[in-house]
Amino acid sequence: MTRYHRRVHVWVWLAVSVSVGAAFAVWLLSVRGGSS
Amino acid sequence: MSVTYSPVKWNRNKRVYDAFIAAGVAGYLLLFVAVGALVWTGERAVGAPVLLMRALGTCATVMLHIVLCLGPLARLDRRFVPLVYNRRHLGVATFLVALGHAVVAVGYYHGFGALNPLVSLLSLPGLPFEWFGLAALAVLFVMAATSHDFWQKALGASAWKWLHMAVYPAYAFLVLHVLLGALRSEPNLLYPLFVGAGFVTVAALHLAVGFRERRADRGSPSPARVPLEMSPEWIDVGSVDEIPENRAKVVCLPGRERVAVFRYAGQVSAVTNVCAHQRGPLGEGKIVDGCISCPWHGWEYRPGDGCSPPPFEERIVTYRVRVEGRRVLLDPTPLAPGTAVEPARFEENPDG
Numbered sequence: 030m031t032r033y034h035r036r037v038h039v040w041v042w043l044a045v046s047v048s049v050g051a052a053f054a055v056w057l058l059s060v061r062g063g064s065s
Numbered sequence: 066m067s068v069t070y071s072p073v074k075w076n077r078n079k080r081v082y083d084a085f086i087a088a089g090v091a092g093y094l095l096l097f098v099a100v101g102a103l104v105w106t107g108e109r110a111v112g113a114p115v116l117l118m119r120a121l122g123t124c125a126t127v128m129l130h131i132v133l134c135l136g137p138l139a140r141l142d143r144r145f146v147p148l149v150y151n152r153r154h155l156g157v158a159t160f161l162v163a164l165g166h167a168v169v170a171v172g173y174y175h176g177f178g179a180l181n182p183l184v185s186l187l188s189l190p191g192l193p194f195e196w197f198g199l200a201a202l203a204v205l206f207v208m209a210a211t212s213h214d215f216w217q218k219a220l221g222a223s224a225w226k227w228l229h230m231a232v233y234p235a236y237a238f239l240v241l242h243v244l245l246g247a248l249r250s251e252p253n254l255l256y257p258l259f260v261g262a263g264f265v266t267v268a269a270l271h272l273a274v275g276f277r278e279r280r281a282d283r284g285s286p287s288p289a290r291v292p293l294e295m296s297p298e299w300i301d302v303g304s305v306d307e308i309p310e311n312r313a314k315v316v317c318l319p320g321r322e323r324v325a326v327f328r329y330a331g332q333v334s335a336v337t338n339v340c341a342h343q344r345g346p347l348g349e350g351k352i353v354d355g356c357i358s359c360p361w362h363g364w365e366y367r368p369g370d371g372c373s374p375p376p377f378e379e380r381i382v383t384y385r386v387r388v389e390g391r392r393v394l395l396d397p398t399p400l401a402p403g404t405a406v407e408p409a410r411f412e413e414n415p416d417g
Contacts, residue, residue, distance in 0.1 A: 048237040
């Protein structure tokens with residue numbers, strides 16, 4: 030990959046990680062909310 | 066490589082690869098349905114459409130994880146490189162399985178009302194989880210539709226690569242679809258653990274490759290290491306003895322671009338590390354029959370001028386090199402793609 034593709038690769042992965050982390054947080058809150 | 070386009074240029078490797086994909090998908094679906102019918106009984110019993118929907122959905126999820134893992138695995142271990150060769154077929158198969166899941170799900174949950182099933186799906190209030198699945202499917206469709214070399218040529222290699230990086234957003238949409246949808250009312254912790262393990266695996270492999278390449282790039286030579294008597298523009302990339310015959314040493318230039326310095330038949334040539342096809346790492350390939358062969362799909366370039374052998378017309382950037390004693394010196398100024406550069410010659414066995 031070119032250096033630009035590599036750089037974007039990193040940022041895209043960061044965005045994916047944040048999205049997945051947020052999804053897990055929402056899931057955890059909904060499960061916790063449902064059990065209380 | 067080919068000078069003409071056909072839907073699929075079949076060869077033995079592709080047939081074997083696709084047979085494995087078809088057998089793997091069929092085996093997974095059968096196993097899932099069989100186990101699901103045994104496990105989900107009594108109050109948790111589900112009908113055949115739901116079982117099929119779950120089987121197809123989880124199968125597509127597993128396949129997307131494999132697609133995402135193949136790239137970093139091939140960088141970490143050369144034995145995985147052959148699996149990258151036909152990765153696009155795996156990607157298209159992933160889309161088709163995901164499409165099957167979508168058709169069954171939309172038909173089952175939206176197909177029995179007065180509204181058109183798609184209208185019904187898109188009329189759901191708020192931000193329903195189905196939309197994330199639809200977004201993932203849309204991205205996979207665009208990637209599958211443009212996966213052929215024709216589109217790569219039509220869009221240009223760089224634009225095509227940008228477009229196909231959308232596989233990462235597709236993965237994020239998929240995880241959102243699963244976590245905010247099917248698993249939101251699922252009391253069994255095993256399923257979210259699977260999703261989490263999948264993410265950790267994919268992320269860990271990418272991080273491992275990223276850190277390894279960063280370390281390698283930082284270890285690359287800089288112009289400051291060039292002896293004073295030499296021109297400061299030339300970079301000392303090391304000894305010819307460090308480069309295996311018909312292989313390359315990859316160096317990272319100060320501007321962060323990578324160059325593959327090949328050694329072959331008493332000569333040294335330097336070209337960009339980026340293949341014109343899918344941006345594969347040329348420096349991890351080898352010279353076969355006098356041409357640099359990309360490890361991903363076998364695209365070939367002559368080391369002396371960066372041109373593909375006739376009748377092909379692809380060209381890559383070349384660099385000037387010279388050998389002083391046993392040291393290889395590289396001019397970091399990139400030359401226009403296809404520029405012929407006299408290979409630097411050296412004595413194969415100076416002691417012999």
